[in-house]
Amino acid sequence: MATTSFPKSDIRVLLLEGVSANAVETFRAAGYESIDYHTKSLPDDELKQRIAEAHIIGIRSRTQLSADVLAHARRLIAIGCFCIGTNQVDLAAAQAAGIPVFNAPYSNTRSVAELVLAEAIMLMRRIPEKNAQCHRGGWSKSAAGSFEVRDKVLGVVGYGHIGTQIGLLAEAVGMRVIFHDVITKLALGNARPSDGLDDLLERADIVTLHVPETPQTRDLIGAEQLARMRKGSVLINASRGTVVDIDALAEALRSGHLAGAAIDVFPVEPQGNDDPFVSPLAGMDNVILTPHVGGSTLEAQDNIGREVAAKLVRYSDNGSTLSAVNFPEVNLPEHPSSRRLLHIHRNQPGILSQINDVFSKAGVNIDGQYLQTNPTIGYVVVDVSATREQADQLKVALAAIPGTLRCRALY
Numbered sequence: 001m002a003t004t005s006f007p008k009s010d011i012r013v014l015l016l017e018g019v020s021a022n023a024v025e026t027f028r029a030a031g032y033e034s035i036d037y038h039t040k041s042l043p044d045d046e047l048k049q050r051i052a053e054a055h056i057i058g059i060r061s062r063t064q065l066s067a068d069v070l071a072h073a074r075r076l077i078a079i080g081c082f083c084i085g086t087n088q089v090d091l092a093a094a095q096a097a098g099i100p101v102f103n104a105p106y107s108n109t110r111s112v113a114e115l116v117l118a119e120a121i122m123l124m125r126r127i128p129e130k131n132a133q134c135h136r137g138g139w140s141k142s143a144a145g146s147f148e149v150r151d152k153v154l155g156v157v158g159y160g161h162i163g164t165q166i167g168l169l170a171e172a173v174g175m176r177v178i179f180h181d182v183i184t185k186l187a188l189g190n191a192r193p194s195d196g197l198d199d200l201l202e203r204a205d206i207v208t209l210h211v212p213e214t215p216q217t218r219d220l221i222g223a224e225q226l227a228r229m230r231k232g233s234v235l236i237n238a239s240r241g242t243v244v245d246i247d248a249l250a251e252a253l254r255s256g257h258l259a260g261a262a263i264d265v266f267p268v269e270p271q272g273n274d275d276p277f278v279s280p281l282a283g284m285d286n287v288i289l290t291p292h293v294g295g296s297t298l299e300a301q302d303n304i305g306r307e308v309a310a311k312l313v314r315y316s317d318n319g320s321t322l323s324a325v326n327f328p329e330v331n332l333p334e335h336p337s338s339r340r341l342l343h344i345h346r347n348q349p350g351i352l353s354q355i356n357d358v359f360s361k362a363g364v365n366i367d368g369q370y371l372q373t374n375p376t377i378g379y380v381v382v383d384v385s386a387t388r389e390q391a392d393q394l395k396v397a398l399a400a401i402p403g404t405l406r407c408r409a410l411y
């Protein structure tokens with residue numbers, strides 16, 4: 001088992017929002033014992049207190065790791081988002097502090113796509129209203145407003161991993177797929193790019209959103225875009241709550257312009273399962289409301305738990321930043337006969353020569369050296385033939401270099 005200059009028993013792992021038990025098992029199997037596990041996100045004050053003590057934190061989509069929160073994370077070495085989205089983390093602030101952020105970019109893709117396909121069929125058949133009526137003792141056996149999805153147009157906004165997957169599933173049941181993306185994408189199956197967002201909105205019977213949360217996607221679908229959608233069409237949003245102006249959507253549904261919607265994500269979501277959910281869409285029979293469960297299948301959560309925990313363990317044990325979303329990527333081999341020094345620094349002139357000076361003065365043999373930089377930070381990994389004591393001394397000397405953000409030794 002890999003050892004670190006800091007005893008593993010003292011490395012504190014803080015896991016929030018009920019991440020899969022697999023994550024806990026993965027950490028324990030790698031020798032990490034101090035695991036603080038919570039089923040909810042934490043209120044800001046408590047989050048700041050706990051993150052101040054944590055070396056590794058695992059979150060899902062609810063916990064906001066803002067620059068303000070990260071300023072308290074004095075000991076933190078890595079962040080794991082046990083999901084696809086990483087918008088809840090201030091990635092630039094984490095990078096500036098020398099903290100890599102990892103996620104699971106594909107583990108719940110299929111789960112979201114399956115749900116969206118099911119919702120498309122349910123909405124086109126007006127099942128949400130019929131279901132609600134039956135529950136109230138009503139009986140509305142009628143084909144009015146109910147359609148097959150065969151030969152209908154599905155408009156996919158954001159043709160990435162999820163968007164392409166839903167496109168293929170939709171074609172399998174006979175839908176015609178058009179898509180809009182900000183970058184040129186390979187069209188899969190018979191899908192065709194639209195002539196921009198407006199064109200897609202004007203042509204689609206079902207519009208489904210699969211963009212990330214960014215400043216550009218905030219209110220991407222507002223009153224104007226909803227008005228462009230075909231009368232009687234439906235909207236599905238399983239991306240992020242900020243992408244749709246929810247009040248404008250409520251109005252478009254009330255007016256009857258849209259026939260229905262399926263919404264999984266909301267501008268403000270409850271912190272946990274015991275907290276109330278409030279939405280202008282609540283109580284509308286033609287709206288499927290789900291509590292941000294697009295990616296919540298046991299298969300997806302098991303995979304995510306293992307995948308993200310393994311990336312965090314690998315970074316902590318070995319220094320590899322492969323697939324980090326905000327950090328220079330270094331894929332490192334094992335180092336069975338060398339001590340490994342990891343140095344994360346601001347990318348400023350002269351720092352590399354100071355790092356090299358430390359090694360040349362120590363007179364140790366360098367067995368391997370890895371370097372990746374981006375305009376903000378640099379990440380240098382040096383494997384040396386050295387005793388533990390020498391490695392400790394090297395770590396102290398490296399940490400003293402001005403511009404150092406984080407420095408660790410692995411034995």
Ligand SMILES: NC(=O)c1ccc[n+]([C@@H]2O[C@H](COP(=O)([O-])OP(=O)(O)OC[C@H]3O[C@@H](n4cnc5c(N)ncnc54)[C@H](O)[C@@H]3O)[C@@H](O)[C@H]2O)c1
Nearest residue numbers: 084085158159160161162181182210211212238239294295
């Ligand atoms: N509801 C859930 O439980 C759930 C689960 C997984 C992912 N998500 C959300 O779905 C999002 C998409 O996931 P993915 O894996 O497909 O991501 P992805 O990065 O593979 O695809 C996103 C696509 O959106 C495109 N895009 C970005 N900005 C755009 C814009 N302004 N207009 C049009 N296209 C734009 C990108 O170019 C990219 O092709 C995630 O970022 C996450 O927020 C939600």
Ligand SMILES: O=C(O)CC[C@@H](O)C(=O)O
Nearest residue numbers: 060061062083084085295
């Ligand atoms: O599990 C979650 O909280 C988020 C799921 C989903 O939105 C994602 O980004 O993967």
